[in-house]
Amino acid sequence: MHLPPLDVAVYPVATMSRGSYSSRPIRPSSIASSTSSSSSASSRSCTASPDFPSIQKVIRSVFRSSSIKVLQAERLQGQLHQVYLSKLADGSLLVLKCPPAYNVRLLRHEKYFLETERTTLETLHEYTQLPVPQVIKFDGQGGALGSPYLMMSCIPGRKLSEMAASLTTSERSNIDRTLGSHVKALTALSATQFGMTHRVFAKKGCNTWREAFLSLLEAILRDAEDMLVTVPYDSIRYYIGKSSHFLDEVTQPRLVAMDACDPQDVLINEQTKQVTGLVGFSNVIWGDPLMSGGIADGSDAFFEGLGECPARVGSVKARILMYTAYRATVRIVAHHYRPHQGIDELDARRALSYALNDLAQM
Incomplete structure (x- = not known):
């Protein structure tokens, strides 16, 4: 199958809003998500982990509803990304991927990883039936978070x-x-x-x-x-x-x-x-x-x-x-x-x- 090249926007450098982060674990043992090594073309780092209100604000903004309630947000173990799993009041789970921490130095080929993942997942959903996460939102500037992020569905499994x-x-x-x-x-x-x-x-x-x-x-x-x-x-x-x-x-x-x-x-x-x-x-x-x-x-x-x-x-x-x-x-x-x-x-x-x-x- 042949895919025509698509245009990919390059976004300006931005930083994430500061805030504390803490929560109890969300996941049952049967839930896992995307925690692979990755980064972003548009930002080398975050100044701090997003706080709980910021995560909830982002999710409400994405779904355009102020009634959506985030019950918990858990920081997942990842090799490079800052990855968070959020549980909503209706029981659904969302994965939020942010650039690496400010003190993480990237290799040259890693600087576009976050954008690459978004583009690849969208391509796979359009042209294949592979069981991969669905992109819900990609924000090159970060909105309420202030730093680029990728929001995806969560796939069950260990x-x-x-x-x-x-x-x-x-x-x-x-x-x-x-x-x-x-x-x-x-x-x-x-x-x-x-x-x-x-x-x-x-x-x-x-x-x-x-x-x-x-x-x-x-x-x-x-x-x-x-x-x-x-x-x-x-x-x-x-x-x-x-x-x-x-x-x-x-x-x-x-x-x-x-x-x-x-x-x-x-x-x-x-x-x-x-x-x-x-x-x-x-x-x-x-x-x-x-x-x-x-x-x-x-x-x-x-x-x-x-x-x-x-x-x-x-x-x-x-x-x-x-x-x-x-x-x-x-x-x-x-x-x-x-x-x-x-x-x-x-x-x-x-x-x-x-x-x-x-x-x-x-």
């Missing part, structure tokens, strides 16, 4: 990361098979240009995948240089550059959800052990489907759902190795920007070394 240890082999295979079919639906969507979503939808993307991918790679290397992170810069540039001609085999830009299949972003029904939803669509680009989350380490059941298992030889192998090196570099650099995020830097460095060594032998 994170796969919380349930993985208790799943049987059969249950996990069924989940993987479903995830494979979901990734197939995601990568079926195409656009007219390659690159980051905010650029593609603003008709400022790249004409080739090689140009788009090398730009992504150079951006994360510059992030590393900014923080004096020790990585093999010359080797990364040389061996990926040496194999970059393989990227020219990708001629159709496809939707690539980098965090698809991340256990933190997959919601599961506790009783049926079936996938109830996918969240975390802030890290999305248009490029090679082989770069999609789930492809590099997918199980047999996953590839059954996907409909094919790419043979890891020649061009396919080289591209997967380049994407592995890129992902590993992002993890290493992100660890130095946000050392308390729980990233395993040693594992990332091992993955980078193995990928570069294999590329050197091609």
